[in-house]
Amino acid sequence: MNRGEWILISRRAQVSKSTRPRLCPIERVNQICRCSFFLFDSFSFAEAAAMFHNSSQRKYWIFKSEDEVAHMRRKANQKFRNKIQESGKSAVSDSMFLERHEEDVLFRHYERRLLDFCNAFKPAMPKSVVGTALMYFRRFYLNNSVMEHHPRTIMLTCAYLSCKVDEFNVSSTQFGGNLLHETPAGQERVLEQILEYELLLIQQLNFHLVVHNPYRPMEGLLIDLKTRYPTLENPESLRKSADDFLTQAAMTDAGLLFPPSQIALAAILNSALRASLSMESYLTECLGLKEDKDSISKMYDSMRRMKTLLKKYELPKADEVNIYKPRLERIHAQFASSSNKRKRGYEDDSHVAKEPRLVEEEWTDEDLM
Amino acid sequence: MDDQGCPRCKTTKYRNPSLKLMVNVCGHTLCENCCDTPLRKSNFRVQLFEDPTVDKEVEIRKKVLKIYNKRDFDFSSLREYNDYLEQVEDIVYNLTNNLDVENTKLKMEQYQREHRDLIQKNKATLTREQEELEELLLLEQQGNEQRRLDVLQDEQRQLQAKRKNKQALLDELEQSQLPATILLAQHKVRAAQLETQIEQQKQTVKPTNLFSTGIHMRQTVSLVAVPKVEDVLFHYKPLHVETYGPPVPELEQLSRVGYLNHVRAAMPQDTAGGYTSALACHRAIQDAFSGLFPLKG
Numbered sequence: 001m002n003r004g005e006w007i008l009i010s011r012r013a014q015v016s017k018s019t020r021p022r023l024c025p026i027e028r029v030n031q032i033c034r035c036s037f038f039l040f041d042s043f044s045f046a047e048a049a050a051m052f053h054n055s056s057q058r059k060y061w062i063f064k065s066e067d068e069v070a071h072m073r074r075k076a077n078q079k080f081r082n083k084i085q086e087s088g089k090s091a092v093s094d095s096m097f098l099e100r101h102e103e104d105v106l107f108r109h110y111e112r113r114l115l116d117f118c119n120a121f122k123p124a125m126p127k128s129v130v131g132t133a134l135m136y137f138r139r140f141y142l143n144n145s146v147m148e149h150h151p152r153t154i155m156l157t158c159a160y161l162s163c164k165v166d167e168f169n170v171s172s173t174q175f176g177g178n179l180l181h182e183t184p185a186g187q188e189r190v191l192e193q194i195l196e197y198e199l200l201l202i203q204q205l206n207f208h209l210v211v212h213n214p215y216r217p218m219e220g221l222l223i224d225l226k227t228r229y230p231t232l233e234n235p236e237s238l239r240k241s242a243d244d245f246l247t248q249a250a251m252t253d254a255g256l257l258f259p260p261s262q263i264a265l266a267a268i269l270n271s272a273l274r275a276s277l278s279m280e281s282y283l284t285e286c287l288g289l290k291e292d293k294d295s296i297s298k299m300y301d302s303m304r305r306m307k308t309l310l311k312k313y314e315l316p317k318a319d320e321v322n323i324y325k326p327r328l329e330r331i332h333a334q335f336a337s338s339s340n341k342r343k344r345g346y347e348d349d350s351h352v353a354k355e356p357r358l359v360e361e362e363w364t365d366e367d368l369m
Numbered sequence: 370m371d372d373q374g375c376p377r378c379k380t381t382k383y384r385n386p387s388l389k390l391m392v393n394v395c396g397h398t399l400c401e402n403c404c405d406t407p408l409r410k411s412n413f414r415v416q417l418f419e420d421p422t423v424d425k426e427v428e429i430r431k432k433v434l435k436i437y438n439k440r441d442f443d444f445s446s447l448r449e450y451n452d453y454l455e456q457v458e459d460i461v462y463n464l465t466n467n468l469d470v471e472n473t474k475l476k477m478e479q480y481q482r483e484h485r486d487l488i489q490k491n492k493a494t495l496t497r498e499q500e501e502l503e504e505l506l507l508l509e510q511q512g513n514e515q516r517r518l519d520v521l522q523d524e525q526r527q528l529q530a531k532r533k534n535k536q537a538l539l540d541e542l543e544q545s546q547l548p549a550t551i552l553l554a555q556h557k558v559r560a561a562q563l564e565t566q567i568e569q570q571k572q573t574v575k576p577t578n579l580f581s582t583g584i585h586m587r588q589t590v591s592l593v594a595v596p597k598v599e600d601v602l603f604h605y606k607p608l609h610v611e612t613y614g615p616p617v618p619e620l621e622q623l624s625r626v627g628y629l630n631h632v633r634a635a636m637p638q639d640t641a642g643g644y645t646s647a648l649a650c651h652r653a654i655q656d657a658f659s660g661l662f663p664l665k666g
Contacts, residue, residue: 260660261659
């Protein structure tokens with residue numbers, strides 16, 4: 001699947017409409033099958049290829065516990081510190097670096113900014129595109145430190161890449177037009193930066209570009225409830241609060257710890273709980289888990305963990321952000337200047353970097369005479 | 370191609386469309402850069418490729434292959450043939466990029482001296498093969514011409530017949546005593562007969578004695594008995610995919626169970642493209658159930 005994802009990006013063009021089925025008319029869900037459709041001829045076999053259970057997300061980007069995730073972030077922080085220490089730049093004190101909790105505040109701040117950017121995007125960005133962009137952002141900073149690559153550019157690159165991967169066709173000029181704070185020249189510059197960072201982002205995602213969001217599973221669960229669970233009279237009433245749950249969950253590590261269908265189920269069960277509706281028998285009867293007490297308890301456990309994650313989320317406080325941001329800028333100004341000259345992502349492949357064809361002659365004063 | 374121009378007089382294809390850029394031995398168009406190599410007008414060839422280095426390599430390759438003209442059946446093993454080819458490529462590469470030119474030229478001369486007879490023989494076989502090919506091509510062309518002429522003649526004849534028919538009708542209308550409607554009916558019958566005749570002619574296959582692959586019709590091609598390969602008999606096992614979730618109903622069952630009542634129905638525009646609401650429903654259910662159960666252990 002990875003090669004298919006990479007080919008999708010490098011083509012930069014829309015899949016022609018004739019090779020895929022028409023857009024699914026279920027509200028707010030706008031994709032059926034992606035690149036796997038034209039690899040296989042029978043539709044049911046194609047579905048086996050594009051689902052969560054054999055996706056790269058399940059294999060490589062679902063982690064066992066919150067501790068494992070925190071450990072990875074600590075490692076990234078440490079890696080950057082070591083890199084700077086080893087490069088031997090003078091006047092480097094440990095206090096200059098950002099601590100983990102400080103990085104966290106900045107991460108959440110820029111994540112909010114990304115969410116606001118996507119919500120204000122014109123034309124309106126579908127929810128799955130927003131979800132994919134947030135997931136890219138989160139995955140990138142799992143293995144990299146905010147001190148090494150500035151989140152301001154990475155967040156825009158995530159949005160740009162997500163539009164391409166999710167086939168939400170936006171030209172780069174249109175994308176740039178959404179940067180409302182910049183002049184047209186400034187937009188061009190930002191776009192250039194985005195294009196520079198794009199390959200680095202893809203590389204740090206380990207080329208795993210397909211992200212499964214919980215929005216379609218939620219639709220599916222609602223359909224299943226309406227069909228097989230008459231005990232619940234009006235499942236539609238659960239939709240709004242489940243939607244809010246999912247939006248909040250996207251700002252937590254839930255996507256890195258649980259499959260999207262479990263997150264969707266948690267959203268629905270949570271909103272049922274809030275409305276004081278009981279859905280116990282859904283799990284036992286409809287999902288066939290009557291005998292499997294072990295699985296049921298594990299599922300409730302996961303849902304509890306998710307709720308804890310949502311509760312623990314704090315909006316980044318403005319005063320904290322105002323302290324940490326200048327420090328971040330200072331770090332970038334001091335340490336990032338050396339890598340500015342080379343294109344991002346090409347650093348490891350020396351044969352990819354373009355050598356100038358002709359050696360340009362040096363200008364001397366005599367030439368000007 | 371428009372941005373390439375003669376470096377000397379700077380005219381481009383834009384200004385002078387009939388300008389043909391010539392390539393010289395050193396690979397530069399209109400060479401003054403390598404003023405050390407003496408230029409001859411006879412050495413200028415019309416540039417075929419946009420990149421003059423490619424043209425240079427093509428020329429060098431032609432010369433080298435005139436000398437190194439062994440074929441794949443001259444070698445006893447594939448490995449030897451590949452080694453030989455690698456040798457040739459090395460020589461071409463060296464000459465193209467001006468690396469170690471003298472040594473390479475020495476190597477070439479040595480090879481030429483050693484294999485003089487073989488080179489001559491191969492040249493002879495090449496020319497013979499080319500002649501045979503040309504003959505075949507000529508025959509084919511003649512056959513095509515003949516067929517074309519035949520078709521043309523047939524058409525002419527048909528046109529003639531039709532014209533005669535019409536003329537006959539006009540004559541009869543002039544002279545005959547019968548009423549016009551009967552004459553018209555007769556004419557129509559005759560025209561229809563002509564048409565069927567023409568159709569029949571088209572249907573009849575011209576008898577030939579040659580298949581299109583060149584094998585004669587009556588020739589018996591000896592088929593060597595194909596050796597029987599014994600292998601384990603294949604047993605079909607249906608594909609089983611682990612979804613880590615509850616079982617998903619089949620696409621065809623969805624409407625029966627009642628799922629489709631809760632999905633937006635497909636509009637005529639959608640069904641025209643092959644879309645059904647069952648597809649979307651099935652996909653949503655699959656996504657909802659995939660990975661729903663926690664992993665065991």
